Amino acid sequence: MGNISIFNQASYMTVTYLSLFLLLFACIYASVGNKQNKGIWLLFWGLVVDFISLYVSLHSAEVYSQGRSVEIWVFIEMFLCLVSMLMLAMASSHILINNISDVPVVSAFGGLGLIAIIFFLYVFPDNTMIAKMRYIFPLAGFAYLSIGFLYQINKKRSSGFIFAGVVTSFASLIMILKLLGINYFIYEAWYMPSVIYVLLSISMIMMKADFFAKKCDESSLEIEKNSQRIEEIIKYSPFPIIISRLSDDRIILANSNAVKLFGIMPNELERYHFKDFFADSENRHVLNERLEKERVVQDFEILVKTPTGNTPFWLLASANIIDYNYDVALYTAFQDITSRKNREVLLKNQATRDPLTALYNRRYFEEEVFKRIVEAKKTNEPFSVLMIDADHFKKVNDTYGHKTGDKVLIELASTCERALRDVDIVARYGGEEFVVFLAGVNARKGKIVADRLRESISEIVVYSDEGEEVRFTVSIGVSSYEISDNIDTLIKTADEALYKAKENGRNRVEIFDKDDMEAFDNKETQERMKNEVNNRHPIFEKEENTEISLLDGIESNHIQGENTNIEEQKEDRVDYPILGVDEDDLK
DSSP states (O other): OOOGGGGSSHHHHHHHHHHHHHHHHHHHHHHTTOTTHHHHHHHHHHHHHHHHHHHHHHHHHHHHHTTOOOHHHHHHHHHHHHHHHHHHHHHHHHHSTTOOOHHHHIIIIIHHHHHHHHIIIIISOOHHHHHHHHHHHHHHHHHHHHHHHHGGGGSSSOHHHHHHHHHHHHHHHHHHHHHTTOOOHHHHOTTHHHHHHHHHHHHHHHHHHHHHHHHHHHHHHHHHHHHHHHHHHHHTOSSOEEEEETTTOBEEEEOHHHHHHHTOOGGGGGGOBGGGGBSOHHHHHHHHHHHHHHSEEEEEEEEEOOSSOOOOEEEEEEEEEEEETTEEEEEEEEEEOHHHHHHHHHHHHHHHBOTTTOSBOHHHHHHHHHHHHHHHHHHTOOEEEEEEEETTHHHHHHHHOHHHHHHHHHHHHHHHHHHSOTTSEEEEEETTEEEEEEETOOHHHHHHHHHHHHHHHHTOOEEOTTOOEEOOOEEEEEEETTTOSOHHHHHHHHHHHHHHHHHTTSSSEEEOOGGGHHHHHHHHHHHHHHHHHHTOOGGGTTGGGOOOOTTTTOOGGGSOSOOOOSSOOOOOOSSBTTTTBOHHHHO
């Protein structure tokens, strides 16, 4: 392929060497990570050996001009040409997609070539044949190499191979013209090797670009396959699953179970945003924060709603950030836990509510009021406690039966609950006794509230099974923060005021004030001494007025989930509309 004239001037040699080094760097770049890197390096070293043969040919010409024997130099030159041809042929076999074996290539071409060299150089010397072999060997190598490159023409991303095939075909054409003796100037020009090296360098860079393009195609295909697998998994999953785009929160995929669960139109998924299904925006905010930190969230409880429904329901969600169809998406699987949450609420209500009146029980009252008192002390807010007891309740039971007595307790509880504010707490303390915590109310205002409540209760009419009217009254005792900030003491002092109301004729309200503390302390001391003498535990005090509940031993903190109130939430207010108590009454 080469031309000896490149050695005539230093500038020719410099250009040739630079082009050869360019080819070296191109081969290094193209071979990294390429499964055809062996063929690329065989091509490069084959061209290097061919270039060396040019130098040997030049040296043999100088030796011949001095009249010395050149047979050994011609043999070396021909042998290097043969080696170059074999390396180019082996490069072609590695570039071919089905990889022709190296052994037959080397054995066949190498054996024939070596026999030809020895025959025409030593056995039957023929300078004409030796001169032709200088072009036959490169021609065979480049022709075989061009076949290897052009074999890739039907493959995707093969522009580099096609260009290399054109270049090697051009080099083969040069060899054919030289072999035929058609020595136009362009074919004998010194720069032809440099042109071939540069063009092959360009083809190597194009091959690398094709390699990267194939990798991108493979990655895209793998992503598409993964997306199809994900869609299949989602489609046949027994759980509702939604995939939403993370950038704009739009739903891009939902299986049939999710469509049914959320009541959405399967052909209009992108109309919906995932956040629109959250009944609680704070719930959504917490989920987003956890996803930002962990990227995977398991068993997260969310309260959701449908576009057409008004009743929220509970779901257990597991969310994961994934790559889906060249986009970042949120994969969320759901499990309907509404029935479980309802059971939890029921169990918690059973632990915190009185089963007859649906009011809070004594345990909840004491625990919650303790917290309220702590908060009230921080803000110096007043508070009061009312102890309410139905008058002559035993007589109602004896006269009309326990069923009517239960109706009395239910109506009494209902009136108290409707009459008081949301910030107040009403509880059934035991038997016919009820206790109330009034937030932000001192003893004087508490008495006003209690009197109005007493009057409202006195107007209640309950009918017995026989249709008889049953009316009843209550006595109420009031204690406040001015007496104590201890919940036990407040209840006991309100109870003392209650008994004072009963002693003074019932159907009235009495306040426990500071003047009553000395008598109360003496009474407490006497009762404690009596209990010590009789070895009687204080829990049995006033046992005739205390209802022992089977639920008293249940700790409320063993119930998971949030507390859902039975009553609907009312707007916070400072007045008592049923009782007619307003701000002016409380001033």
